[in-house]
Amino acid sequence: MADRGRIRRLAELAGGLVTVLHRIAARSLDAAATADAHALAAAGRHVLDTMGCVVSGASHPLAQRLLPLMPQTTNSWWDATALAGRWDLATVVEIESTLAHVDEFDPLHGAAAVAPGAVVVPAALSLGAAAGASGEQVARAVIAGYEAVIEAALDFGGPALYSTGWWPTALFGALGSAAASAVILGLDLDATTTALAHAATVLGGLLSADMLGDGHYLLCGRASAHGVWSAKAASAGLTASTSLLDGPARAALGPTPRITAPTSPGPHILSTSIKNWPCARPLHCALAALGELADEGLTLTPGSTVDIALPSAALHFVTNETNPRSPVEAAASAAVTVAGFLAGRAHDPGWYRESVHAGQSDVTVNIHADPRLDALFPAHWGAEVTVHARGDYGRRRVLVAPGDPDRPLSDQALLAKAAALLDTSAAAPSLRQLLHIAAEPNAAAVRAAFTTSVPVS
Secondary structure, three states, rough: OOHHHHHHHHHHHHHOOOOHHHHHHHHHHHHHOOOOOHHHHHHHHHHHHHHHHHHHOOOOOOHHHHHHHHOOOOOOOOOOOOOOOEEEEHHHHHHHHHEEEEEEEOOOOOOOOOHHHHHHHHHHHHHHOOOOOOOOHHHHHHHHHHHHHHHHHHOOOOHHHHHHHEEEHHHHHHHHHHHHHHHHHHHOOOHHHHHHHHHHHEEEEOOOOOOOOHHHHHHHHHHHHHHHHHHHHOOOOOOOOOOOOOOOHHHHOOOOOOOOOOOOOOOOOHHEOOOOOOOOHHHHHHHHHHHHHOOOOOOOOOOEEEEEEEEEHHHOOOEOOOOOOOOHOOOEEEHHHHHHHHOOOOOOHHHHHHHHHOOOOOOOOEEEEEEEEEEEEOOOOOOOEEEEEEEEEEEEEEEOOOOOHHHHHHHHHHHHHHHHOOOOOOOOOOHHHHHHHOOOOOOOHHOOOOOOOOOOO
16 A cells, blocks of 8 residues: 555656556556545445446436347356346446446536546446455445546546547546456556556547437447456556557647646545436536525426526537437436426436427526636536526526535435435345445445346356
């Protein structure tokens, strides 16, 4: 532990003498090795939340189209969470990471603009279970994975990448999965750096300009599965350039400045949000504002108008589509989200899946960019909502949404969210095992509660 801490400090002191990938690898290993009880507890919260999203995602329409394309094998010994079938481990990770993000309900690091849970947790838990790891090893792997993907995204500008067509989660997700896998496999600093280098060789992931489509979510699964492969490749001795995030990536991604938004002290997992609503993150503060106005007595009625101001970066993917083509577009629609609020179903993933009618309401919704919110972004993904309702008027600006690090969901609220996604009781032992995974001796036993059979060696 002390050696890794010295390695990280030496790497930071050396500055330009080490590559970006080397620095990220050192930081990730150090975060995992030095994680205290607070960080390990945070890892458990993110494992619970992400796996709840995976189970819920198994019933998403995308899953019905995806699974026939994922070849099963009769001699495989691995099941995907909440799905009947047998695949190899890499395919399971790809499936679960895709499903984790498909409802837009998984964790998000706002300043980095990445969804780390989807690309890290399924890889850490599945590989950890296969390797006979303890729950604490999985928790430390999750911390390392979050550190890698978030640090890389911060280094390249986070949401600034939206303007050049890049999606940070797809760009750097494989690095998170690779770092988590490296911890499970017990790789040293040099091998972990090589694992991240392999992960970076296929760097890419464009943000759609017209419709997100299923392809947007498939990128999560591909990134996560490649990260697992990358760690195995490094373990097998395969080499790769460790300077890919220096000259080559800078040339490809453009001169985006590093994000210096304030984050919580300690590992990046502590500054990562857990979502309170299953829709695009920029709309969360808008929903919070509507809730606060409603609590003060302002009632939306037929003919009301709702104006939503957002940071301009949010408008790269948030729309005002009243007739979305699919649940994918529904989750990014302000009209659908406001209609869900009116129907009392904004927390329900099923609302956004019922996208044929979801955006149709008697309320007019407008969205626009606000330079004042731009000045606070990406530290705050805020929103200002103005409501005109039958002569009544209300305006509310919200900068911190429920689930953000400065406004965290309680363990009880998190268990309730997971229970709703899994259609079970918040007191279910399996949920508490995930929440407190660092105290569990056997990761495979914890994971087996959510699969159709127990993996065997």
